[in-house]
Amino acid sequence: MSAMKEFTKGLWKENPVLVLLLGMCPTLGVTSSATNGLGMGVATMFVLLGSNVVVSAIRNIVPKKIRIPVYIVIIATFVTIIDLAMQAYAPASLYNALGIFIPLIVVNCVVLGRAEAFASKNGVGKSVLDALGMGLGFTLALVALGGTREFIGSGSLFQIKMIPAWKIDFMLPTSAPGAFIILGLFLAGMNALNIRKARKEGKNYKPASMDCSTCNICDIGEEK
Amino acid sequence: MSEQKINIPMLGIFLGAVAAVSAGLLSGVQSLTAPQIEANKQAAANAAMMQVLPEYDNDPGSESHVFQSADGWDVTYFTARKNGAIVGYAGKVVTPEGFPDGDGNITLMVGLKPDGSIGTVLVTASSETPGLGTAITDRKQQKTIVDLLGGGEELQGLVPNRYLDWYTGRTAGEERWGITKDGEEVNGKTGATITSSAVCGGVHAVSRTAVEHLETLSKGAE
Numbered sequence: 001m002s003a004m005k006e007f008t009k010g011l012w013k014e015n016p017v018l019v020l021l022l023g024m025c026p027t028l029g030v031t032s033s034a035t036n037g038l039g040m041g042v043a044t045m046f047v048l049l050g051s052n053v054v055v056s057a058i059r060n061i062v063p064k065k066i067r068i069p070v071y072i073v074i075i076a077t078f079v080t081i082i083d084l085a086m087q088a089y090a091p092a093s094l095y096n097a098l099g100i101f102i103p104l105i106v107v108n109c110v111v112l113g114r115a116e117a118f119a120s121k122n123g124v125g126k127s128v129l130d131a132l133g134m135g136l137g138f139t140l141a142l143v144a145l146g147g148t149r150e151f152i153g154s155g156s157l158f159q160i161k162m163i164p165a166w167k168i169d170f171m172l173p174t175s176a177p178g179a180f181i182i183l184g185l186f187l188a189g190m191n192a193l194n195i196r197k198a199r200k201e202g203k204n205y206k207p208a209s210m211d212c213s214t215c216n217i218c219d220i221g222e223e224k
Numbered sequence: 225m226s227e228q229k230i231n232i233p234m235l236g237i238f239l240g241a242v243a244a245v246s247a248g249l250l251s252g253v254q255s256l257t258a259p260q261i262e263a264n265k266q267a268a269a270n271a272a273m274m275q276v277l278p279e280y281d282n283d284p285g286s287e288s289h290v291f292q293s294a295d296g297w298d299v300t301y302f303t304a305r306k307n308g309a310i311v312g313y314a315g316k317v318v319t320p321e322g323f324p325d326g327d328g329n330i331t332l333m334v335g336l337k338p339d340g341s342i343g344t345v346l347v348t349a350s351s352e353t354p355g356l357g358t359a360i361t362d363r364k365q366q367k368t369i370v371d372l373l374g375g376g377e378e379l380q381g382l383v384p385n386r387y388l389d390w391y392t393g394r395t396a397g398e399e400r401w402g403i404t405k406d407g408e409e410v411n412g413k414t415g416a417t418i419t420s421s422a423v424c425g426g427v428h429a430v431s432r433t434a435v436e437h438l439e440t441l442s443k444g445a446e
Contacts, residue, residue, distance in 0.1 A: 062238075063234070063235055063238060065235055066235045066238065066239050069239055070238075070239060070242050073239075073242050073243055073246055074242070074246065076246070077246035077249060077250060080250050080253075081249070081250065081253050084253055084254060084257040084261070085253070085257060087257065087261045087264070088257035088260035088261050088264065089257075089260065092264060092268055156368075160368065161368035162368075164368040164370050
């Protein structure tokens with residue numbers, strides 16, 4: 001794969017949220033508004049970038065037996081750094097809204113998944129591109145989801161009322177069940193677009209599911 | 225290096241080294257950000273105080289009293305002075321009776337006149353259902369696209385909230401207020417009874433405790 005592809009694959013083809021369905025906990029938890037989605041996305045992107053760089057830099061000296069604990073320590077370090085930095089410099093309202101989900105980036109599968117599946121096998125440069133692409137894809141998915149939920153819920157975007165006459169909030173989209181429903185519609189839309197594109201090219205599109213032929217998070221699929 | 229002999233002490237040392245490096249890094253970041261985090265917390269507390277108190281020129285945070293209310297909650301009072309004379313108190317209480325199920329915390333900041341009667345009530349933290357419970361606790365003004373394009377009025381001061389403004393001017397007696405419909409005025413909302421009564425209890429505790437300890441409060445800290 002060329003360098004450009006390492007970057008762009010995270011945006012659409014291997015979008016961590018909409019295709020790989022990773023990191024569902026923050027995805028469903030914090031995307032009640034576009035601002036929260038953006039904050040979470042950028043925070044995760046920073047962690048992803050840091051952990052990918054370090055993991056790929058030390059990939060040849062880490063003993064294989066303890067690589068996972070080492071990755072977790074590295075990821076946890078970056079998460080704590082961003083947690084402290086956000087407490088100090090981010091707007092209080094954003095930090096309060098993201099709350100518990102910031103420390104939980106440690107267990108976000110996107111971050112550990114990229115460390116294990118990509119950064120531990122590729123050079124620093126490629127890993128940076130991979131982290132940026134995946135992080136941006138994660139951020140875009142979260143902003144889209146958050147923006148949709150916020151707009152359907154209260155007619156506003158980024159906390160700015162787009163329809164001033166909209167007075168009473170519609171609570172379903174901004175609550176947890178609404179998150180599942182809207183994420184489901186997003187996935188359906190994504191599949192519909194991909195099927196249409198494949199048909200135009202005369203190919204048969206198989207929706208990405210959790211089978212190993214479309215997922216490269218672990219290397220079980222490759223061994224087959 | 226897949227089939228090399230497992231050297232367990234070596235693994236332990238490696239993991240320890242990684243942890244040590246990250247611990248060192250974190251303590252550096254922590255000492256860098258700690259002053260700013262502390263300042264932010266102070267600023268957040270002061271911002272709420274400024275909104276419920278009249279104009280003052282001292283530092284209310286430095287002159288505070290803690291009393292226990294009848295319900296056993298700690299109420300913290302901050303004294304605001306102008307030119308040395310007391311212009312009001314800000315009472316802060318955390319009531320544990322909020323939503324959900326009457327055991328969520330609601331943090332209230334209540335402005336009091338020097339005689340212990342209630343000025344402005346502000347909810348600084350709660351875990352209410354958006355749209356239902358927050359109708360009682362929120363004083364947020366939402367910016368609209370019209371404001372952004374320059375058509376709206378400039379937003380200033382606190383947004384009126386009829387559930388919170390109900391308390392203004394009242395002084396707590398022995399008993400709590402009920403969730404009442406008092407002519408045109410209301411302090412409770414159907415469908416959000418828990419929140420309504422929790423806020424009511426919190427405001428009552430602040431005002432009642434202040435009245436009971438008014439003498440100590442008015443003397444100020446030595």
